[in-house]
Amino acid sequence: MQALLNVNQLCKSFGQFHAVNNLSFTVNKGDVFGFLGENGAGKSTTIRMILTLITQTSGEIELFGKNLQQNRKEILQQVGAVIERPDLYKYLTAYENLNLFAKMSGLKLSKATLMEQLDVVGLADRFDSNVKTFSQGMKQRLGIAVALVHNPEFIILDEPTNGLDPQGIADIRNLILKLSHERGKTILVSSHLLSEIEIIANRMIIIHKGKKIVEGEVKTLLDPSKTIVSIETTNNQFAFDQLSQSEWNQKLTMNDYQIQLETSKNDIPKIIRFLSDKNIDIQLIQPRHSLEDYFLKLTKSEKHVEPFTN
Amino acid sequence: MLSLLQIELFKISRRPRTYIAFAAITAIVLIFQFAFKADGQSYMNLMLQNVQDNFELDRSKAINGYFMCYIILNTLLVQVPILVALIAGDAISGEANMGTLRLIMTKPVSRTQLIMVKFFASFLFTVFLLIWMAVMALFVSLFIFGADDMLIFRVKGEESQILQITKDDVLWRYFAAFGYAAVALTVIASLGILLSVFAENSIGPIVATVCIVIFFTIVSNINVPIIDKNVKPWLFTSYLVGWKGFFYIGTDGDGQPIKGSIENWAAIRNSLYILMAHIVLFLGVAIYSFRKKDILS
Numbered sequence: 001m002q003a004l005l006n007v008n009q010l011c012k013s014f015g016q017f018h019a020v021n022n023l024s025f026t027v028n029k030g031d032v033f034g035f036l037g038e039n040g041a042g043k044s045t046t047i048r049m050i051l052t053l054i055t056q057t058s059g060e061i062e063l064f065g066k067n068l069q070q071n072r073k074e075i076l077q078q079v080g081a082v083i084e085r086p087d088l089y090k091y092l093t094a095y096e097n098l099n100l101f102a103k104m105s106g107l108k109l110s111k112a113t114l115m116e117q118l119d120v121v122g123l124a125d126r127f128d129s130n131v132k133t134f135s136q137g138m139k140q141r142l143g144i145a146v147a148l149v150h151n152p153e154f155i156i157l158d159e160p161t162n163g164l165d166p167q168g169i170a171d172i173r174n175l176i177l178k179l180s181h182e183r184g185k186t187i188l189v190s191s192h193l194l195s196e197i198e199i200i201a202n203r204m205i206i207i208h209k210g211k212k213i214v215e216g217e218v219k220t221l222l223d224p225s226k227t228i229v230s231i232e233t234t235n236n237q238f239a240f241d242q243l244s245q246s247e248w249n250q251k252l253t254m255n256d257y258q259i260q261l262e263t264s265k266n267d268i269p270k271i272i273r274f275l276s277d278k279n280i281d282i283q284l285i286q287p288r289h290s291l292e293d294y295f296l297k298l299t300k301s302e303k304h305v306e307p308f309t310n
Numbered sequence: 311m312l313s314l315l316q317i318e319l320f321k322i323s324r325r326p327r328t329y330i331a332f333a334a335i336t337a338i339v340l341i342f343q344f345a346f347k348a349d350g351q352s353y354m355n356l357m358l359q360n361v362q363d364n365f366e367l368d369r370s371k372a373i374n375g376y377f378m379c380y381i382i383l384n385t386l387l388v389q390v391p392i393l394v395a396l397i398a399g400d401a402i403s404g405e406a407n408m409g410t411l412r413l414i415m416t417k418p419v420s421r422t423q424l425i426m427v428k429f430f431a432s433f434l435f436t437v438f439l440l441i442w443m444a445v446m447a448l449f450v451s452l453f454i455f456g457a458d459d460m461l462i463f464r465v466k467g468e469e470s471q472i473l474q475i476t477k478d479d480v481l482w483r484y485f486a487a488f489g490y491a492a493v494a495l496t497v498i499a500s501l502g503i504l505l506s507v508f509a510e511n512s513i514g515p516i517v518a519t520v521c522i523v524i525f526f527t528i529v530s531n532i533n534v535p536i537i538d539k540n541v542k543p544w545l546f547t548s549y550l551v552g553w554k555g556f557f558y559i560g561t562d563g564d565g566q567p568i569k570g571s572i573e574n575w576a577a578i579r580n581s582l583y584i585l586m587a588h589i590v591l592f593l594g595v596a597i598y599s600f601r602k603k604d605i606l607s
Contacts, residue, residue: 048606051412051416053412053415053606054605072418072420076418077418079416081413088410091326100321103313103316103317104313104414104417105418146413
């Protein structure tokens with residue numbers, strides 16, 4: 001695979017605080033790359049360095065095989081980005097905003113082309129409405145249209161579903177998949193939700209306190225053979241005793257509310273049948289990948305967490 | 311660069327606050343014109359009370375369009391820096407506040423380019439403001455009051471003077487004065503842009519620019535020799551009213567005015583150099599600081 005973005009030993013400090021610490025990763029051409037971490041993990045800081053909004057303390061960033069600092073203008077012509085909130089000129093219409101940022105990218109696009117761009121994000125019918133009348137989801141979609149207006153090869157979306165309702169989240173998710181599958185764009189999406197990255201990304205990295213925890217293929221990292229299954233029954237103690245004598249007794253635990261065991265996702269129907277055969281009524285059964293479990297530990301605990309091993 | 315400037319001017323033109331300055335100038339000028347049309351003679355009597363005995367003139371012609379424009383500019387050019395600060399102080403900080411600064415900076419636009427575009431846009435705004443002032447204060451006044459020889463009341467040292475400029479020798483002085491005012495107000499614009507680099511909301515740099523102008527203006531008006539010699543030459547506000555120099559007509563050995571002359575061109579020229587040096591300084595620091603700045607808004 002051809003590397004499109006190469007981040008090498010990147011560091012950023014604000015005084016004594018190390019926001020990004022020796023971070024290295026690679027985004028390949030055609031990837032939908034998930035950039036995962038809890039709030040404050042250093043995702044936005046890293047993205048801002050990739051977009052030259054802030055200067056790194058040390059380390060190197062290469063985009064399209066070129067040094068970012070030395071070829072900033074040339075590189076940014078091929079990059080589109082939405083960083084956190086999609087803030088646009090509220091006193092201008094959707095069309096005017098799009099036209100203005102197209103011109104800023106050095107393009108003079110026809111009205112038809114701009115309307116086509118608005119159509120891609122489902123805003124063609126609101127082209128002449130002022131942005132101040134838009135919902136958060138509409139602003140987010142317009143922000144994406146602005147990021148795409150100059151047809152960039154690489155798109156960076158920083159927490160694109162923040163503050164959106166379920167329909168808005170689904171719309172953005174579909175748009176990302178469409179851009180990747182139909183237009184062949186390389187996309188870096190940051191999020192603090194593993195479930196979101198799991199759906200859209202083919203590769204991912206998890207960072208914590210500015211450091212890389214794990215990087216790789218999503219399907220490898222989220223291998224279904226490493227699934228943690230949470231079970232709630234009408235009689236947890238009895239269910240636990242039965243499971244202790246079964247093939248799933250190796251990584252079996254119980255707390256006040258739930259039984260947890262680690263197994264393959266494919267075993268879940270067998271577990272349900274096993275418990276039903278023992279006349280145990282299941283109230284809840286919830287599969288969760290061990291990486292998700294690990295990520296939850298990271299985000300919920302300030303205590304030391306051992307490195308993740310797949 | 312030209313395309314970016316067009317974008318900037320488009321944004322300025324679409325913001326309601328832009329028109330506050332034009333509305334304020336229109337209102338103030340109209341009030342002046344109404345007041346002088348209704349009771350201008352009282353003002354003229356007050357101004358001439360010390361020189362009535364040794365100065366002959368037709369008072370009905372003394373209040374004319376040229377005289378009105380001078381009176382209006384004398385008052386208005388002190389307030390206009392506030393209007394310029396409204397736009398310039400918002401230049402970068404306003405974008406940071408709206409969140410659009412980070413979006414602009416993800417486009418292939420350099421930071422130096424952005425500052426320069428903001429500067430030229432503020433400069434053009436200042437020029438448009440002055441053109442509007444010229445239309446309202448000069449041409450509308452000429453329409454209402456007519457054209458005639460112009461009287462200038464001046465205090466030089468401890469002496470009160472009245473200078474008379476013939477009507478065919480006035481217009482070019484106004485064009486020169488407006489040109490000078492454009493340079494002077496551009497200093498305010500570049501100061502506003504400089505301060506806006508360091509802030510993430512517009513109020514701070516606008517208020518700071520206005521406060522600096524007011525503070526320096528007050529210091530510039532303290533007539534104590536030690537301040538005259540050691541402080542005033544370093545304050546840009548000391549040179550903001552240099553436009554008046556174009557109306558101080560040169561005189562010959564007999565004290566007769568020389569048509570087309572200026573009493574002290576060298577002082578005006580030096581003032582212009584100092585103002586331009588301030589523009590370069592403020593702009594240079596703004597570019598340097600902005601290039602180093604982490605955009606966290």
